[in-house]
Each structure stands twice: as C-alpha cells, then as structure tokens.
Amino acid sequence: MSRLSILAGALLLALSPALAAQELLIRNATVHTATARGTLQDADVLVRGGKIAAIGKGLAAPADVPTIDAGGRPLTPTLFGGITRIGLEEVSGEAKTVDATLTLGRGTREMTVRPEFDVTLAFNPDSALLAVNRVEGLGWTLLGPGTGEGGSIIAGQGAIVRLDGSPDPAGPRVLFVELGDDVSSLTGQSRAAQWMLLEQFFDEARGRIPATSPMAMLTPAGRAVLSKFLAGNGRVVFKVERAADIRQLLRFADRHRLRIAISGGSEAWKLARELAAAKVPVFVDPLANLPADFDRLGARMDNAALLHAAGVPVGMVQSNDASHNARKVRQLAGNAVAYGLPWEDGLAALTRVPAEAFGLPGAGGLAVGQRADLVLWTGDPLDVSSTAQQVWFGGRAIEMRSRQTELRDRYLGPAGALPRAYPAPDRAR
Known part of the structure; x- marks a missing residue:
C-alpha cells in the first residue's frame, strides 16, 4: 500500500471526531505559515476549539485529539x-x-x-x-x-x-x-x-x-x-x-x-x-x-x-x-x-x-490563535499537478466531494447501479 493510500485512510479515520470536536494534531508536515515565520520543516500543528493552539516540533498529543501523520507533505492556510x-x-x-x-x-x-x-x-x-x-x-x-x-x-x-x-x-x-x-x-x-x-x-x-x-x-x-x-x-x-x-x-x-x-x-x-x-x-x-x-x-x-x-x-x-x-x-x-x-x-x-x-x-496565515482553515497537499501547492488531500474549516474536516468528483466517479469508475452515459466502444471492430 502506498504512503498516499495510508494517509487517505488515516484522514478517513480522523474525519468523524474532527467534525464533532474541532480538535486535531497534524504531525510531520512541511508547514507553510505564510507569515514571517516562513516554512517550517517536519513541524506539528495542534488545533483546539477550531483554532490553532500551537505550531512546533514534537508537540505533545492530548489524549482526546485525533492525530494525522502528514508524512512531510505541505500544509498551508486555505x-x-x-x-x-x-x-x-x-x-x-x-x-x-x-x-x-x-x-x-x-x-x-x-x-x-x-x-x-x-x-x-x-x-x-x-x-x-x-x-x-x-x-x-x-x-x-x-x-x-x-x-x-x-x-x-x-x-x-x-x-x-x-x-x-x-x-x-x-x-x-x-x-x-x-x-x-x-x-x-x-x-x-x-x-x-x-x-x-x-x-x-x-x-x-x-x-x-x-x-x-x-x-x-x-x-x-x-x-x-x-x-x-x-x-x-x-x-x-x-x-x-x-x-x-x-x-x-x-x-x-x-x-x-x-x-x-x-x-x-x-x-x-x-x-x-x-x-x-x-x-x-x-x-x-x-x-x-x-x-x-x-x-x-x-x-x-x-x-x-x-x-x-x-x-x-x-x-x-x-x-x-x-x-x-x-x-x-x-x-x-x-x-x-x-x-x-x-x-x-x-x-x-x-x-x-x-x-x-x-x-x-x-485568515491568511498559520499562527497561534488563527482559525484552523487548513489544506494538506499531495505536493507543492503552486504546482498544478498537486491536489488538496484534505481541507479543514475551523478544525473540521470537510468531505472531499463535489459535483465534479461525483461525475468523475460515475463515468470513470467501474460499473455501478447507475448506467453509464455511453456504451463502451467495441474495440474488436
């Protein structure tokens, strides 16, 4: 299983408690603060009550807070x-x-x-x-x-x-x-x-x-x-x-x-x-x-x-x-x-x-006291080949789903309950 798949699974496990509590600890991220602190390597971000409570290395994980390992991936403000x-x-x-x-x-x-x-x-x-x-x-x-x-x-x-x-x-x-x-x-x-x-x-x-x-x-x-x-x-x-x-x-x-x-x-x-x-x-x-x-x-x-x-x-x-x-x-x-x-x-x-x-x-930066509006990216956020892995608003993880993803899943995914719009071409002809 790839590291990306493991991360996606961890995000799904963390989604439900994050939605309820607005509590989260993201470990081992490349944190682009968009402030005077610049970029922090292998840093942690602790979210409590929907706001950023701490940014640093080796932050203690409170027992009631879900933890996600970012695997070094970029974390930015929305x-x-x-x-x-x-x-x-x-x-x-x-x-x-x-x-x-x-x-x-x-x-x-x-x-x-x-x-x-x-x-x-x-x-x-x-x-x-x-x-x-x-x-x-x-x-x-x-x-x-x-x-x-x-x-x-x-x-x-x-x-x-x-x-x-x-x-x-x-x-x-x-x-x-x-x-x-x-x-x-x-x-x-x-x-x-x-x-x-x-x-x-x-x-x-x-x-x-x-x-x-x-x-x-x-x-x-x-x-x-x-x-x-x-x-x-x-x-x-x-x-x-x-x-x-x-x-x-x-x-x-x-x-x-x-x-x-x-x-x-x-x-x-x-x-x-x-x-x-x-x-x-x-x-x-x-x-x-x-x-x-x-x-x-x-x-x-x-x-x-x-x-x-x-x-x-x-x-x-x-x-x-x-x-x-x-x-x-x-x-x-x-x-x-x-x-x-x-x-x-x-x-x-x-x-x-x-x-x-x-x-x-x-908004506009990652700093203590700011709203925890965050994005975890698969790669450089200014590179169009990268995508948002997970988005949080006020510490709550959103469902990464839209009308476009639903259309993608319907027409590019395996056959399901809904019919495809067009039959697959007969490649033998």
Whole structure:
C-alpha cells in the first residue's frame, strides 16, 4: 500500500471526531505559515476549539485529539480564490442564474449609479460552485459585482465570503469601480468623462451638490455609502489596466484620501515605485501577457515579480471565467513564481496579502490563535499537478466531494447501479 493510500485512510479515520470536536494534531508536515515565520520543516500543528493552539516540533498529543501523520507533505492556510461571483452565478451563460450586475438605464445621463448595490445579499452558500472550489483548497473569495450594459462605472459593493457554507460575509464591504476602455460606453465613449463623473459623485456624497439639483445622480443611500468610503471606512477596488489611468488613479485617491486596491493592472509595473510608496495592493493576472487591447499594450509575464521587487503587495486574480475556474489561481501564482516572484510571496499572494487588503480576520496565515482553515497537499501547492488531500474549516474536516468528483466517479469508475452515459466502444471492430 502506498504512503498516499495510508494517509487517505488515516484522514478517513480522523474525519468523524474532527467534525464533532474541532480538535486535531497534524504531525510531520512541511508547514507553510505564510507569515514571517516562513516554512517550517517536519513541524506539528495542534488545533483546539477550531483554532490553532500551537505550531512546533514534537508537540505533545492530548489524549482526546485525533492525530494525522502528514508524512512531510505541505500544509498551508486555505487559499484565496480571487475576485469572483461564486455563489452569485451557477451557469454563466444562463442569465437567470447570474445575480451580480445591476443594469437598468442606458447612456451617460441615464446611468444607473447605485453604489449601495450589494451583491452579498444574493450570495447562495448552497451553490454547487462552493464545493467544486473548496475541495481544490480554496477557502474564501471576494465577491465582486459587474458593470454590465446600462450599469455604472461604480459597480457596487461586495465582500469576502468563506466557502464553508457560512451564509454571511466574513469581512467588511468593498466598493468596486471600473475604469478604462472596457467601460467607455458608459461614459460617452470618453475616458476623461470617467474622472469627471467620479468627481461629481464624490461632490454629491460630500453635499457640495444638493440632492435636489437636476445634476444629482445618487440616491440618499448611495451618498451614504460613498461617504463611508470617503471617510476611509473600507477598501475601494479599481479595475484598471493602463499605466496612464493608474497614474491618474493614484492622484485621485491621494486627493480624496481613499484606501484603494487595483485589480488587473497589466501595466502596473511601469508605476511600481509609486504604487509601493502609496501602499496600494495590486491583484494581477500573471497569464495576461499579451496586448489584448490598447489598455494592455505593456502586459508582461513578470509583472508580479517587478511589483514585488519594488515593495508592492501583490495578489492574484483571473481575467476570465473566474468563478468556475477559481481553482486556477494556483496556476497563476506558479507562473508568477516561474517569472521571478519568490515562492513564499507567491503563496502570500493567495493568503496573507488578500486577507490584509480586504480585512478578513483570522485568515491568511498559520499562527497561534488563527482559525484552523487548513489544506494538506499531495505536493507543492503552486504546482498544478498537486491536489488538496484534505481541507479543514475551523478544525473540521470537510468531505472531499463535489459535483465534479461525483461525475468523475460515475463515468470513470467501474460499473455501478447507475448506467453509464455511453456504451463502451467495441474495440474488436
């Protein structure tokens, strides 16, 4: 019997008591803490009451705590899935199953400007996408609204949610704004008009434009939301790609004292020193290395490495189909490492950096007192050939099962009670 089979058997034996007690001792693991402690070889992690109670070598095993021998395999925090619509959409091509975008009016004057739009209210913790992603080692994601036709460059609010089935957001609200060519149709085909409109929205929120003015575009609730972010109570994520737009954004954020982060940032490397000085985290897609449009002419594979070298906090996001392929963020981090980002910082891009940027308490690293949201891997977690052997949320082992594993077992496994979809081919012909 292989060591992997022995480990799987041990996990199954430990599953039931772990579910009930949230108590666990994992021995002999390569513990990637994603903190200043770095990686600990042949270390133990003790979980009591759903939180990490101790990390070290040769920890004493309490009599009532199940023990698992990791056999030297990597142990990490659960990973950040990026900015997604997990729990907001089931089938991206079927509009009735997508609840992430507010689209009412058309044109600049009729723009639907509703910063109070909060997609977390539509979050479905029973969505099939949660299980699909958590068995891949993802523990949390940032729900992000879309702009859509007839929407606004201010898309609305989202928040961090855990993928353990918890129904409510786990972190504070985040405001989303999109700039650049992709949303120019919402602003009279003018990039300059985007800054003009943002200035107007903020003037309204500060009361400089009366709510009764014919120029006013915000509801009372919308003004209250923008006022909160203007007071520094929350992060504003700007989806922006072009270096010239990022430069204007840094000036705009400084003028209005906004706490910002950047999503996309294909040309962010050109302003790495300025971003580092402003302490702006940048969430990049390391696979976006081609000039897909004029906003991304400077896209390059070592974007993350260049930003990190300048001192910019770097995270990962996907450009396409982020919800159904959220598990591919590991590939993004692996590619960034291949192009110069240090391995420990590749892991931090999926753990510590987003946790700090978006205010997720008790997450982002393995340390005493933190929630025991853990993943035991078969190999390097940034290598796509590795898989999650077991995932724990708050010390509870989850069932490593999803709709995809059920389909795999039905159609690739031996014949069972259910018929196969297609008969096996007659190879004699």
